[in-house]
């Protein structure tokens with residue numbers, strides 16, 4: 271379960287996230303969308319416990335992040351995976367060594383078999399001995415996703431996960447997200463590729479200028495924007511509402 275209540279994040283004098291609230295249950299997939307600078311990555315980083323929130327209450331995978339204390343953060347790390355849009359890898363490790371390392375620190379049973387399965391699924395099996403610095407952009411992204419999946423986190427936060435992926439890679443990633451949710455994970459996927467996430471999301475979280483413009487399940491979205499025939503159209507209507515309210 272993931273609960274974000276009145277989240278605020280101030281960077282010095284810039285209010286990047288301003289009172290954002292939403293909630294997702296196990297099995298639900300939230301599409302986090304909004305223009306550049308809307309506060310999506312900041313929200314994800316707060317939910318992942320990487321940066322402290324300035325205000326609000328965050329409960330992620332049964333960990334209360336209000337105090338940002340180290341015990342909660344350690345427990346959260348066991349239960350959550352955050353894949354940033356430009357995942358940091360270890361330059362000195364090969365693909366296989368990345369998975370071996372993550373498997374060891376998370377104490378994953380059958381880590382070798384799981385790692386092989388993931389590498390095969392994401393068509394990285396022929397790169398098992400390749401150094402991280404020799405990978406293409408899309409391969410780096412796939413490896414980071416394999417590392418995240420290896421320990422079966424309860425909550426997955428994927429920031430622009432399709433960046434650099436080829437069409438088969440995107441298709442496999444989206445199917446894997448559906449499968450993870452069907453197995454009980456809670457997932458947030460942030461993306462500008464609205465047409466691609468449309469079929470996978472159960473909920474939509476629209477942010478703009480740090481504020482929540484819309485949160486609800488896909489059915490409510492259809493009721494809220496009855497004339498919109500696609501997620502993209504609903505997105506434009508949701509983000510235009512604020513502009514018209516300001517003018």
Ligand SMILES: Nc1ncnc2c1ncn2[C@@H]1O[C@H](COP(=O)(O)OP(=O)(O)OP(=O)(O)O)[C@@H](O)[C@H]1O
Nearest residue numbers: 281282284286304305306307308309310311312313
């Ligand atoms: N470390 C930081 N210090 C100061 N301001 C920051 C910092 N990180 C982000 N910001 C600002 O906070 C706002 C939200 O940034 P954020 O990266 O969360 O947006 P985003 O919705 O993820 O954007 P994009 O779609 O471009 O990735 C922006 O105005 C950005 O300039």
